[in-house]
Amino acid sequence: MYNPTRTTSYPSDPVNNGLRYHFLGGGEEVGNIGCVIEDKTGTKLLFDYGLSPSKPPKYPAAAPKVSDTIVTHAHIDHIGMVPWLNSSFNTKLHATGFTADISKLMWNDCYKVSKIEGYPLAWDKINAEESQSAWNRHEYNSINELNDWSWCLRRAGHIPGAAMIDIQTPEKKVLITGDFDTRNSRLVEGATPQKCDVLFMEGTYGGKDHPNRQEEEKRFLRSVEKVVENKGTVLIPSFAMGRSQDILMILQDSDFDLNIHYDGMGKTITKTMLEHPEMILNPSALKLAFGNSKKVSSKSDRKKALEADVIVTTSGMLEGGPAIWYLNRLRMDRRNSVFITGYQAEGTGGRMLLEKSRLPIYGNITQIDLETKRFDFSTHAGHKELVDFAKKTQAENVILYHTDNQTARPQLSKSLEDLGINVHSPMNRKSYIIE
Ligand SMILES: [Zn+2]
Numbered sequence: 358m359y360n361p362t363r364t365t366s367y368p369s370d371p372v373n374n375g376l377r378y379h380f381l382g383g384g385e386e387v388g389n390i391g392c393v394i395e396d397k398t399g400t401k402l403l404f405d406y407g408l409s410p411s412k413p414p415k416y417p418a419a420a421p422k423v424s425d426t427i428v429t430h431a432h433i434d435h436i437g438m439v440p441w442l443n444s445s446f447n448t449k450l451h452a453t454g455f456t457a458d459i460s461k462l463m464w465n466d467c468y469k470v471s472k473i474e475g476y477p478l479a480w481d482k483i484n485a486e487e488s489q490s491a492w493n494r495h496e497y498n499s500i501n502e503l504n505d506w507s508w509c510l511r512r513a514g515h516i517p518g519a520a521m522i523d524i525q526t527p528e529k530k531v532l533i534t535g536d537f538d539t540r541n542s543r544l545v546e547g548a549t550p551q552k553c554d555v556l557f558m559e560g561t562y563g564g565k566d567h568p569n570r571q572e573e574e575k576r577f578l579r580s581v582e583k584v585v586e587n588k589g590t591v592l593i594p595s596f597a598m599g600r601s602q603d604i605l606m607i608l609q610d611s612d613f614d615l616n617i618h619y620d621g622m623g624k625t626i627t628k629t630m631l632e633h634p635e636m637i638l639n640p641s642a643l644k645l646a647f648g649n650s651k652k653v654s655s656k657s658d659r660k661k662a663l664e665a666d667v668i669v670t671t672s673g674m675l676e677g678g679p680a681i682w683y684l685n686r687l688r689m690d691r692r693n694s695v696f697i698t699g700y701q702a703e704g705t706g707g708r709m710l711l712e713k714s715r716l717p718i719y720g721n722i723t724q725i726d727l728e729t730k731r732f733d734f735s736t737h738a739g740h741k742e743l744v745d746f747a748k749k750t751q752a753e754n755v756i757l758y759h760t761d762n763q764t765a766r767p768q769l770s771k772s773l774e775d776l777g778i779n780v781h782s783p784m785n786r787k788s789y790i791i792e
Pocket residue numbers: 430432515536
């Protein structure tokens with residue numbers, strides 16, 4: 358468990374040569390990211406500081422004192438521990454305007470969930486509020502200085518506001534992908550490779566390729582239409598940030614005039630996205646899809662939604678939220694279906710439903726006899742995209758992080774080594790030097 362009084366694993370000795378990096382978390386797993394990079398000029402930067410919303414949550418090691426932190430995007434595994442930083446060190450925070458604007462909502466939700474689940478959090482509500490004023494908002498591609506380094510944010514695909522960090526030190530060009538995808542999604546434009554010497558690349562989908570997105574969307578729509586034809590309702594548990602908006606936009610392409618109800622935190626997030634049209638690939642398509650959905654905002658709305666063709670709602674991994682309320686009612690009628698559209702972490706209700714056709718509903722393990730289908734709408738680069746991207750950056754050194762150390766990373770590492778790239782597979786809480 359995280360203990361803010363514990364001294365950091367980060368070394369206190371100065372860097373004599375090269376670039377030193379040190380993962381506080383996320384070096385050998387997906388989630389709870391935090392990494393410090395430093396060179397001999399003494400310039401030091403932390404990128405991302407998040408927690409994994411597992412049960413119990415997983416935290417990165419305590420960060421050392423840093424003056425500046427760049428947050429790649431607003432997913433909780435990248436941003437969830439930031440209020441602690443600000444309360445401990447008064448750290449300056451850097452991100453895109455959208456990430457900064459949405460952070461309040463993400464932190465509030467994180468705080469609320471920790472209270473409901475009864476897990477301790479290393480920061481308090483006041484720290485989250487104070488962190489709001491620590492944001493420095495940056496446009497993509499606009500150059501900033503940090504002591505002897507200059508840096509800018511680049512489009513990362515993935516979700517609105519997501520950024521790669523492009524850094525020029527006196528000796529090296531460094532690119533940090535954050536979570537990224539080179540393919541366009543409905544919501545965002547894909548990332549473009551940037552030339553660099555050192556590449557920090559996420560490897561969530563190492564060893565796995567995605568199906569063709571257009572075909573997957575067609576398969577999804579035909580499956581929805583089949584359920585609706587048989588007078589059933591499709592429950593689509595979706596992540597509030599990114600996936601639920603993608604799903605709403607895909608549903609617009611149906612040949613049917615679908616009655617779509619939209620529930621959960623995604624509604625507020627969508628409104629914030631629409632305030633940042635520069636972050637969205639096709640703002641008018643999002644506006645149309647959002648406008649065509651019936652927003653659920655009361656108990657009676659929720660009851661009405663049970664008659665809908667489609668319900669798009671949180672939580673995306675069937676860990677509480679309105680999705681569980683709906684499922685508990687929809688499970689009584691076998692004409693209804695559950696479509697899973699996102700990654701289901703181990704130990705979550707969604708994973709259990711896929712593997713065992715049952716899941717906890719209000720504390721009781723409950724058999725679900727509904728058709729359950731799974732679709733791949735991931736906005737992380739797949740194996741092929743990862744290898745292709747690394748190749749195009751021409752990086753000599755590639756550090757693979759945000760990846761499963763047992764399965765994904767060894768496969769990705771092999772593909773990159775075959776190209777003659779120097780691949781690093783870091784462990785957490787250890788320092789490495791790139792000469
Ligand atoms: Zn992410």
